Amino acid sequence: MPTQYIIALLIAERDRLNRAIEALQGAAKRPGRPPKNPLAASATPAAAPLAKKRKRRSAAQREAQAERMKAYWAKRKKAK
16 A cells, blocks of 8 residues: 555544544634634633632622712712
8 A cells, every 4th residue: 555545544534533522522612702822722621710709798788888889979079
């Protein structure tokens, strides 16, 4: 067998394997703007740090904040 023929067969097999791996892993590419650093795109999403949980405020805390902001804006309006 000629060497070029063997190389063509190996390349075709490699392409089939790559397509099979991509299909099993799911869609790795997301729609949208590509990243500036192409090496960062190859990082696995599991390696990303977990997002911090938000602290929730009670109704009383929200009301107190609203009163503080009303006083703040009243003072600012009065200064003008």
